[in-house]
Each structure stands twice: as C-alpha cells, then as structure tokens.
Amino acid sequence: MGLPEPRTDGTAFVTGASAGIGAEIARELARRGHGVTLVARRRERLEELAAELSDGHGVRAEVLPADLTDPGARAALPARVEALGLEVDVLVNNAGFGTSGCFHQADVEREIQQVRILVEAVVDLTGRFLPPMVERRSGAVLNVASTAGYAALPRMAGYGAAKAWARSFTQAVHEEVKRFGIAVTALCPGPVETEFFDVSGPTPIENVIPKPAWVDAELCARVALDGLERNRVEVVPGRAMQAIVAAGRVTPHEVRGPLFGRFFR
Numbered sequence: 001m002g003l004p005e006p007r008t009d010g011t012a013f014v015t016g017a018s019a020g021i022g023a024e025i026a027r028e029l030a031r032r033g034h035g036v037t038l039v040a041r042r043r044e045r046l047e048e049l050a051a052e053l054s055d056g057h058g059v060r061a062e063v064l065p066a067d068l069t070d071p072g073a074r075a076a077l078p079a080r081v082e083a084l085g086l087e088v089d090v091l092v093n094n095a096g097f098g099t100s101g102c103f104h105q106a107d108v109e110r111e112i113q114q115v116r117i118l119v120e121a122v123v124d125l126t127g128r129f130l131p132p133m134v135e136r137r138s139g140a141v142l143n144v145a146s147t148a149g150y151a152a153l154p155r156m157a158g159y160g161a162a163k164a165w166a167r168s169f170t171q172a173v174h175e176e177v178k179r180f181g182i183a184v185t186a187l188c189p190g191p192v193e194t195e196f197f198d199v200s201g202p203t204p205i206e207n208v209i210p211k212p213a214w215v216d217a218e219l220c221a222r223v224a225l226d227g228l229e230r231n232r233v234e235v236v237p238g239r240a241m242q243a244i245v246a247a248g249r250v251t252p253h254e255v256r257g258p259l260f261g262r263f264f265r
C-alpha cells in the first residue's frame with residue numbers, strides 16, 4: 001500500500017498547485033512518473049507548470065482552474081476530470097491560506113473563507129474522490145495540515161483549529177481505508193518559505209520559529225510523498241520541527257497555552 005503505480009488514465013489531483021508547497025508536490029509526483037491535474041485560481045501559473053512537467057518528465061499534465069471556496073466550482077470538478085478521460089488516483093488537498101491576529105478583531109468573512117478552503121473543500125473533494133478509490137481498491141490521499149495543528153495557537157486561532165481538524169480527519173480516515181489498500185497521510189510542515197506569508201501577512205510564527213528550523217517546499221514535497229509511499233499517518237519535515245513537535249506533545253496545554261500566549265505576538 002502506498003502511492004498507486006502511475007497509469008495513463010490515472011491522475012494525481014493537486015490543489016493549490018499554482019505556488020509553494022502544492023507546486024513542489026506536483027513536481028515531485030511528475031518526477032515519480034505520475035500524471036497530474038493542477039488546480040488553483042491562477043490559470044496562467046498552472047499552465048506554465050503543466051508545460052514544465054510534461055516537457056520535463058513526459059507525463060500528462062492537465063489544468064483545472066477553480067476557486068475551491070465555491071461549492072458549485074467544487075461540485076463540477078469530478079465531471080471535468082471525467083471529461084479528460086481520467087480517474088483520480090492520488091488526491092492532494094493542499095490549497096490554503098492562513099489568518100492571524102486576535103480573533104475578536106478578525107475579519108469574520110475572511111475567517112469563514114479560511115474554513116471553506118482548509119476544511120470544507122477537503123471534506124468535499126475527499127468525499128467525491130475517495131469512494132471511487134475504495135471501489136478500485138487503489139489510491140492515495142495527502143492532506144496538507146501543519147505543525148500549527150498540534151497545539152492551540154493564540155493569534156492564529158482559526159488557522160490552528162483548521163489544521164488540527166485536518167490532522168484529526170486524516171488520522172481517522174487513514175484507519176478507515178487502510179484495509180482497502182488506500183494510503184492517507186497528513187503532511188505537517190513547520191514554516192516554509194512560500195507566498196503564504198505574502199498572502200496571509202505577518203504571522204506570529206515568523207517571530208517564534210527561528211529561521212534554521214524553516215524548511216523548503218522541495219523537502220516538504222519529498223517527505224510528503226515518501227510518507228504516502230509508506231502510508232505514514234503523518235509526517236513532519238525537518239529535524240528541528242520534529243523536535244519542537246515532540247517537546248510540545250509532552251507539555252500540557254495548561255503550561256503551553258499561556259507560554260504561547262506570551263510569545264505568539
């Protein structure tokens with residue numbers, strides 16, 4: 001069990017493939033011989049990456065521009081994949097952004113958009129693409145969570161909670177479908193240098209996690225796909241973040257909460 005063997009009418013459906021971690025996961029999948037279907041809002045970026053991957057690796061690379069916060073756009077995706085004559089063998093739920101600041105001062109509409117992309121879209125796409133994998137007894141799902149999902153994060157309350165949801169959802173579904181030969185893994189990176197911090201604005205993470213503990217998107221993609229190959233329930237790229245996560249796990253919330261409240265500014 002792990003990543004299914006690449007096949008001509010199968011595809012790896014990667015959300016948030018126009019930038020950052022999603023683009024690197026698509027590159028790594030193509031390097032491993034998988035055809036990809038690239039999904040995000042910025043069509044030109046997706047088309048550039050698709051050309052790079054089909055030229056560089058000889059794989060089939062399709063683009064399906066979509067705003068994944070829009071339920072109607074999501075509902076149309078299975079038929080758009082079918083119209084290409086493809087079946088989704090690998091689903092990568094990666095698209096996202098993060099809000100920060102005290103919740104009582106938050107832009108509630110933006111918080112709701114965050115839930116739509118980090119939670120609702122993952123439920124929806126997994127609900128649409130996982131059942132056919134179970135029927136075929138073959139497939140893999142990678143959910144991009146975060147180390148922000150390991151502990152409640154003051155000043156990133158909504159983001160941390162959404163990523164905790166992604167971890168919990170992944171762990172449960174992982175157990176449910178392993179008997180059908182389906183791999184389900186959560187990628188839980190600490191900070192990664194991507195456009196995330198331009199889109200989300202300054203976050204407390206940048207002040208708290210020292211630069212040597214940051215990893216690059218390429219390493220994230222490699223660790224994620226190696227984890228999926230072995231059906232690991234979750235993977236954390238980089239030794240420094242692994243150590244930070246391990247320390248956090250043995251520290252009770254009563255201690256951690258006030259400490260984070262002090263440092264996450």
Ligand SMILES: NC(=O)c1ccc[n+]([C@@H]2O[C@H](COP(=O)([O-])OP(=O)(O)OC[C@H]3O[C@@H](n4cnc5c(N)ncnc54)[C@H](OP(=O)(O)O)[C@@H]3O)[C@@H](O)[C@H]2O)c1
Pocket residue numbers: 015016017018019020021022039040041042043045066067068069094095096097098117144145146147188189190191192193194195196197199
């Ligand atoms: N960077 C980090 O430090 C870090 C750490 C841990 C976890 N993560 C997680 O990693 C994932 C990818 O983030 P990143 O760091 O690669 O950020 P990024 O460089 O900003 O990329 C975000 C991707 O999500 C897509 N996206 C955003 N809103 C979308 C929407 N409404 N519909 C469709 N696509 C949408 C963007 O594409 P368009 O704008 O073209 O739509 C882009 O491709 C996120 O889930 C993030 O929470 C990031």
